[in-house]
Amino acid sequence: MPIVLKDVSYIYMPGTPYERTALKDICLTVAEGEFIGVIGHTGSGKSTLVQHMNGLLKPTRGVVEVDGVNLAAKGDAARLARRKVGMVFQYPEHQLFEETVFDDVAFGPRNLGLPADEVEERVRLALDFVGLDFAAFAKRSPFRLSGGQMRRVAIAGVVALNPDYLILDEPSAGLDPRGRDEIFSEVVRLHETTGVTVVLISHNMEEVARLVKRLVVMHDGAISLDGPPREIFRHGAELKAAGVDVPGVTALMERLARRGLDVDAAALTVDEAAASIAAAVRRRKSC
Amino acid sequence: MIKTINLRHSYPGPDGTEVVALEDISLSVGAGEFVAIIGANGSGKSTLAKHFNALLAPTGGECLVEGLSTAVPENMWPIRQKVGMVFQNPDNQIVAAVVEEDVAFGPENLGVAPGEIAARVSEALALVGMESYRYHAPHLLSGGQKQRVAIAGVLAMRPKCLVLDEPTAMLDPQGRGEVLATVVRLNKDEGITVVYITHFMEEAVAADRVVVLDCGRVALTGRPAEVFSRVAELKALGLDAPLAADVAARLRAAGLEVPDGIITDEELAVALCR
Incomplete structure (x- = not known):
């Protein structure tokens, strides 16, 4: 079952001088998986x-449904539906608060009223998913970890809730290149092994281009483009209007193509780009 | 402008043992220079930056700002007037409810006369391209705009040197571009010395010189073209090379003739499309 947004509009601070329409008639379906x-x-x-x-x-107008249940409704069904969607906010490590890594990750499952042995099982699995060794980290204070490790503990806290849908808002912000790679590969592994549906907000175009199968471009409160990354990145003008940069690889390939080198502008990874450039240079030399 | 001599910084760890954050750092930043500092998380970049305006004092060696030692308490205020800091999160640096008041906060605390403060605020906002937001509320600005207001707040104190600790880490690509362009302009046009810490290699390319830290020591230093050509070494340190340098290295590995020192797309395009 999917997440469905039907004609959703949202207005911040309506009736005040700061009133601003943040979403305009959004229709979007996020399918399972x-x-x-x-x-x-x-x-x-x-x-x-x-x-x-x-x-x-809650939408000012329109409806959001998760697995067919309107989230704005009252009652248990809506509460359960909201619980299916786990959200990792920007800088989630700011929300760590417990004395040990174990307690912090266990906070969610304990609040669900799960028995102690199942809580521990969930914490083990969650820490494993984010690449932290249970024996080494469970008893440590989350505040004495590196930035990347703290980020992973915070993500584990959401994973431990076993959400059907996982939403990550800028999970790599502020991390060094290795930290970025690790977080993204863990999200991919989680997606591939558990089949969890992932919605990833990111400014890191290279990563988005490489990881996702479908890309949604937001512009001025509306969806301006929606499709596979390779197609999206061909719409340079629309992306520019939306204030979004194409990935570095795409920009490089376009620059080379403008200079008359016959390269494949749809290349998305550094490997693809290098191979395409090498082939183009060789072709030119042979003629 | 700034000179460190065998600088060491250590602190007691949780189990009582000494944790060494910086070891044997000898660097100098010349007046008017633009130096980028890169390194993995935990390599000591921020700790080093905090020595440059006496937020931290060395536990060994020395850090001198225009000849003043940061270890001497009386030097603290003169040093902080010479070296202004900008941090990662603009929301933590904004104190007032109106942009001009926020920018005026620094000079007010320095005891600058009111008429002079107004002039400095106008000048600082003009330098970062935010004059038209003078009467706006900072919390309703974009991240890049907030960060430029934070820079203006530091500029209003007329520092000779700006130390920016990952000023673009929380910004989107457009905000990053705005902040970097502002910093480059302050360096080139106003002659302000810049120490710029970043995780974005493309930003470090704009510097005159790049310093790479690894585990509290200087691992590499040199012009961007020199440092970023060493793609394999950078990757071993947990860093990236700029895309053009990475592609150039792969092309060389594939047997193509590509000149050394390529770090920007344009340089690569010129080299390949002769």
């Missing part, structure tokens, strides 16, 4: 959009 990237300029409505997906914000 998808891995979607959401990109857009700051203020384009990305975060507002995903905060509708687990009921943190």
Whole structure:
């Protein structure tokens, strides 16, 4: 079952001088098992959009359904539906608060009222998923870890809730290149092994281009493009209008193509780019 | 402008043993220079930056700002007037409810006369391209705009040197571009010395010189073209090379003739499309 947004509009601070329409008539379906990237300029409505997906914000107009249940409804069904969607906010490590890594990750499962042995099982699995060794980290203070490790503990806290849908808002912000690679590969592994649906907000175009199968571009509160990354990145003009940069690889290939080198502009990874450039240079030399 | 001599910084760890954050750092940043510092998380970049305006004092060696030792308490205020810091999170640096008041906060605390403060605020906002937001509320600005207001707040104190600790880490690509362009302009046009810490290699390319830290020591230093050509070494340190340098290295490995020192797309395009 999917997450469905039907004609969703959202207005911040209605009736005040600061009134601003953050979402305009959004129609979007996130199917089960998808891995979607959401990109857009700051203020384009990305975060507002995903905060509708687990009921943190209620649409001013329109309906959000998770597995067929309207999130804005009252009662147990809506509460359970909201619980299916786990949200990792920006800088989630700011939300760590417990004395040990174990207690921090266990906070969610304990609140669900699970028995102690199942809580521990969930914590083990969650830490394993984010690449932290249970024996080495469970008893440590989360505040004495590196930035990347703290980020992973925080993500584990959401994974431990066993969400059907996982939303990550800028999970790599502020991490060094190795930390970025690790976080992204862990998300991919989680997606591939558990089949969890992932919605990933990121400014890191290279990563988004490489990871996701479907990309949604937000611009001015509306969806301006929606499709596979390779197609999206061909729409240079629309992306520019949305204030979004094409990935570095795409920009490089376009620059080379403009200079008359016959390269494949659809290359997305550094390997593809290098291979395509090498082939183009060799072709030119042979003629 | 700034000179460190065998600088060491250590602190007691949780189990009582000594944790060494910086070891044997000898660097100098010349007046008017633009130096980028890169390194993995935990390599000591921020700790080093905090020595440059006496937020931290060395536990060994020396850090001198225009000849003043940061270890001497009386030097602290003169040093902080010479070296202004900008941090990662703009929301933590903004104190007032109106942009001009926020920028005026620094000079007010320095005891600058009111008429002079107004002039400095105008000048600082003009330098970062935010004049038209003078009467706006900072919390309703974009991240890049907030960060430029934070830079203006430091500029209003007329520092000779700006130390920026990952000023673009929380910004989107457009905000990053705005902040970097502002910093480059302050360096080139206003002659302000810049120490710029970043995880974005493409930003470090704009510097005159790059310093790479690894585990509290200087691992590499040199012009961007020199440092970023060493793709394999950078990757071993947990860093990336700029895309063009990475592609150039792969092309060389594939047997193509590509000149050394290529770090920008344009340089690569010129080399390949002769």
